[in-house]
């Protein structure tokens with residue numbers, strides 16, 4: 001292996017200096033973009049409906065720190081009513097949820113009831129990248145006035161916030177053993193602890209929000225691979241199942257897209273749809289929209305694939321019946337996925353309001369599936385240049 | 396698109412071949428393949444050239460924590476070895492069991508299994524206990540070629556053994572399946588296959604050494620070494636692990652690298668002879684360098700393959716193989732992919748395979764266990780041949796690499812059949828997972 | 833940052849020192865020089881809290 005290499009090692013000091021400079025250059029050239037990504041702020045404009053923006057740590061101080069503590073946008077109606085919590089970027093490499101809640105933050109006005117919106121639940125994950133998986137660092141959504149730039153995050157919080165990983169992650173409080181990685185996965189650390197590992201603190205604070213504010217329904221917006229059995233669906237525990245089923249049937253009949261209901265498994269712990277239901281009075285719903293970008297057998301991991309969901313390998317696999325969703329040349333465009341998240345959320349809110357009229361939530365200015373497919377998500381984003389400075393938030 | 400990705404793949408293979416031809420090391424050849432793939436991709440802007448340094452640097456990170464485990468574990472075991480602990484145990488085994496050959500062989504097998512089972516790396520087994528165990532096996536009258544074969548197969552099984560199996564961990568993390576239920580699902584096959592291997596190679600005494608000569612051939616344990624001093628560092632290590640398991644909510648997360656570091660400090664403190672810790676640590680890092688660098692370049696290769704679509708195309712090609720053919724071809728696909736990519740293979744091929752198996756009603760956990768006893772075989776295959784090369788080195792076998800590899804054919808075959816059957820009949824073996832919970 | 837995380841930075845720094853020391857002492861193998869630098873890059877970036 002390391003036989004002497006006489007010629008090249010004739011001047012070891014010189015060789016070492018050259019190599020060191022070369023690697024230092026690579027370290028800087030590769031490290032700076034990663035550093036910039038981690039510190040990049042996405043620009044969000046608080047729309048007319050936003051009445052307050054607070055920190056999630058207001059409900060549990062344990063998660064203070066700029067890379068773990070997400071903003072909570074509150075949209076309070078003039079008339080009291082029910083309360084809903086919307087969470088996106090639980091997995092920050094599944095961005096349709098983030099795009100959907102940003103439309104809500106910038107456009108929706110609540111008339112009755114209250115919306116709490118956490119656009120980046122796992123802040124650290126949204127500032128992390130998936131090493132080895134070659135994602136782009138950012139993606140741009142075209143708008144009527146320019147474009148909005150989003151960070152492409154990943155599923156797990158960064159080790160810079162949560163290090164080391166355990167040998168196995170033991171779920172609190174059910175003691176189920178999970179993969180070591182799941183200690184950084186905010187869809188395995190529910191219901192969490194105020195002083196546990198960093199991501200348990202995040203989910204605990206969200207639980208506290210739901211318990212203290214008596215939130216009626218909670219949404220956790222995700223994306224799932226087309227080859228993953230649980231995709232394009234609403235995952236709901238028993239107590240949310242009826243509303244979920246009604247919503248799924250209604251969107252199919254009225255808006256023409258599929259989204260079936262999957263029961264939340266009893267014995268797979270740490271997931272929002274399981275633990276929010278078990279550890280609070282809130283009704284949880286986890287929404288999955290397909291995201292071909294995350295599938296293994298795809299072409300290059302480009303922004304284009306992320307946004308249009310078109311891939312020749314997946315198309316071929318669809319023909320061999322290996323996918324769990326319908327798939328054709330049209331792919332799965334981001335606007336369609338954002339539209340599904342919007343419409344399913346709105347429909348669940350409507351069904352809940354119908355069932356419990358005293359806790360109804362009524363809102364305006366939320367586009368639906370057909371609107372998003374027609375106009376694109378970018379049509380609904382506001383130009384920060386035209387917004388009052390105090391309405392601009394860097395996430 | 397297939398054509399373009401195919402061209403990038405060819406470019407990578409060509410770069411690898413040229414680098415190997417120029418007598419560059421395996422690690423540098425993989426690096427060459429990664430850089431070539433990145434440059435090829437840049438032509439098609441997948442990814443754009445401006446992103447290439449970022450991709451290369453980001454690709455160095457997937458196995459950072461594994462590298463810390465390797466480093467701290469190997470330094471720990473080097474300290475135990477240097478203090479005479481391993482010699483003490485090996486001598487004890489020969490003294491007590493020389494005349495009960497089966498027991499002696501089994502004790503030696505367990506000694507190889509433990510470091511790999513704890514760290515998930517067969518190489519750690521070989522680096523830390525390989526040399527004394529090889530001596531003991533030779534003292535038992537087993538020829539060098541067979542000693543190398545035993546070390547290779549058992550070290551591979553050690554890597555697959557619970558509690559830490561890195562292939563299974565990568566697959567579980569990538570498929571959102573909890574890393575639980577492997578204790579018996581992996582433990583039982585590993586013990587059976589290990590026992591078979593060591594008895595197959597070792598039961599027949601081929602040399603003519605008696606017990607006294609065998610003990611004389613082994614290096615002496617230093618004066619003052621005793622069972623307690625050998626045990627202490629391991630007690631600290633297991634104590635920390637077990638404390639985390641028994642009181643998970645009262646103890647902080649230590650993580651394997653810190654647990655090994657604590658055990659290493661204990662080994663240093665209780666050693667009967669003065670240890671030159673810094674020198675030992677430095678030499679250990681030097682010995683580990685090719686292994687650590689392999690983790691780095693494989694991560695880079697993985698990142699480039701994914702960004703360019705090569706990884707997707709390969710996993711597509713595997714998924715479209717008809718089922719029966721797929722089961723049979725696992726015998727080739729799994730070890731060969733490991734030989735080229737080491738752990739990267741689990742991510743590239745394993746994740747879509749497990750999703751696919753899951754969707755046709757196989758039991759994912761058992762299927763993962765089945766695949767992960769096949770993967771270590773690939774560590775004997777070039778280009779990387781990490782464990783194979785180490786086995787030859789540690790056993791001081793002087794023949795050609797192929798003559799060593801040929802020697803392993805029967806355990807290789809038995810392990811292959813076991814692994815494939817575990818995948819095919821995974822649903823029927825689900826009880827192993829229930830026992831393990 | 834809690835005490836255990838600080839210890840991990842200490843362990844990482846220790847490995848960086850060992851690898852750096854080996855790099856400086858290496859006289860024979862250009863291969864090992866490159867491998868040493870490869871391994872150092874992510875460790876250094878972790879110490880700098882870049883990734």
Ligand SMILES: [Zn+2]
Nearest residue numbers: 091094222223
């Ligand atoms: Zn998700």
